[in-house]
Amino acid sequence: MLRLNDLHASVAADDAEPKPILNGLSLEVPTGEVHAIMGPNGSGKSTLAYVLAGRAGYSVTSGQAEFDGDDFLALDPEARAAKGLFLSFQYPVEIPGVPVMTFVRTAMNAQRAARGEPEITAPDFLKKARETAAVLRIDADMLKRPLNVGFSGGEKKRLEIFQMLMLEPRLMILDETDSGLDIDALKVVAEGVNTLRAPSRAMLVITHYQRLLDYIRPDRVHVLAGGRIIASGGPELAHRLEAEGYDAIREAAS
């Protein structure tokens, strides 16, 4: 279970005063469930993702965030990853000179080492990579290229999900994974994501549009505005948002 309790967080913009972005955010995502977070641009969705993943510059000023009893806020980003957190980035980073396969294998073995597990063997890794690439219709050549360098927006998103399937995390945060994907790609990626739905895993799907949620069906939908959850409901809430807009929800909430 992911449990966020009255989370307040600020972002330190270059030398400026820290700017409060999350203002008392509370949320629970039990394992086995998929929750969606929707909210207008600038409402703090990515900030929430970064805060949970431990990005420098995003500081929690009060509140708690724990996953399966671990206080996440006390851990380094890599320790959170080893505990099973995966963030699919809204804007994945390019790393010249490091082939995708090398990167993923290094990441996988680093996580295993942190958990006291043995390294994955080269043949096992290759087999898993081939199977995963097939699920996501990723060309084997792409995995030999430097990570994200020269990839289209859609290819980058697909590669995020490739890494996610390879690493088999227990807590997944997908930050606008749908942006940059056409409808066919979206279906393929959603299919991949759905293979990870399991009683032992929790997922937080951040999105702008209801469209993604037709393919990754959430158990709960939360609306984020002004750094807080202003409304929560079942999948029908996403449809209502699509039809009525954020302002209507905001007014209803206040």
Added chain:
Amino acid sequence: MTAARPAEIFAARYAALPSDPRRARAWEAFSARGLPSRRHEGWRWTDVAAALDRQARLAPPEAHEVQSLADPFEALGGGVFRFTGDRFTPPRSRPAGVLWRERADAPALNGAEATPLAALAVALSSGPASVEIEVAASPVEPLRLVFDDQGGVMHRHVLVMVREGVELDVLETHLGRVTSNVVVEYIVEDGARLSRSIIQSANDRAVQAAHANIWLARAAALNQACVATGALLSRIETRLVHRSGGSHARMNAVYLVRSGRHCDLTSHVRHDAEGCTTEQLVKGAARAGGKGVFQGKFHVTRSAQKTDAKMTHHALLLDDGAEVNAKPELEIYADDVACAHGNTCGSLDPAALFYCRQRGLPEAVAVAMLTDSFLREALSGAPPSAEPALAAELAAWLGTGE
């Protein structure tokens, strides 16, 4: 007990050598200004006098410190010319096409006044005063020049003549244990191709200089690659002249400095003839307490029309307290040329670092991976014989740099 000043030690050594007019001229060129210090143009960030003073105040090196350096090119075999402070050892068997001659008298040094340490090396090189290597046919294996002060003081001069059309692969190892000061001159004749790979490796108390003068004749080519990890003070200087037209040079380098290390890469490229190209890419990384220096100058004379020259230097400051000083310069007197330079100094992209850590890479592993990714470009295009050893130097530094 007061240790003798380095300058006095050099003067005493000079006085003990047989007199020789060219040696005297080199000594005069050196002593006109003395040991380079921050007051001298071109040495502002590389104060040799101060470093030698500092070295003299340090306790003498422990035996293990003197011995701990190994030649990274050792496994490659080839014809080895080995130089120490007082001995020259030629290859055991003569590579086909290669001749050498030991000279008892000092060579004339071009531009001695502008290169005081090179002048000092010529003035103090003995046993022999100089070694001239002539390469008349392309050797099958690389030639290796290994300079090792072996815990003493070394001054050396070597001249390599690469005859017309010859392809020569040279691997230079500069091992700094205490003090080494080396000049290598390359005369590259028409259509000849020189690959020059350099590894500079030293301990914390070494003061080390490796100077090269290179002349490229018509349609000659140079491919130079270097990995340097610095010393108490190290200076690697290359002075290149395109002198007859149609010659090409690539001069790439990586410098890596951790705490207590200083590494200076200085180059001066003179385009003196039409239609020559120079492509230079230098990348460096510095940790806290490390100091890197890049000084690059392209001088394009009026007769060097159609010059195409590009100088690029990018440095990565890995910690607070890391220091890199850079001075790229273009001096152009011809009008029909394409010359450019780029120079940046920055830190690792925090977004990339976070991305790697989010995937589970410990911070140190992520830093090493991103630093490698940043530096690696400067080794692409390195002579194939040397590339693995150059890459291994880089990997070793990334693995051990605190």
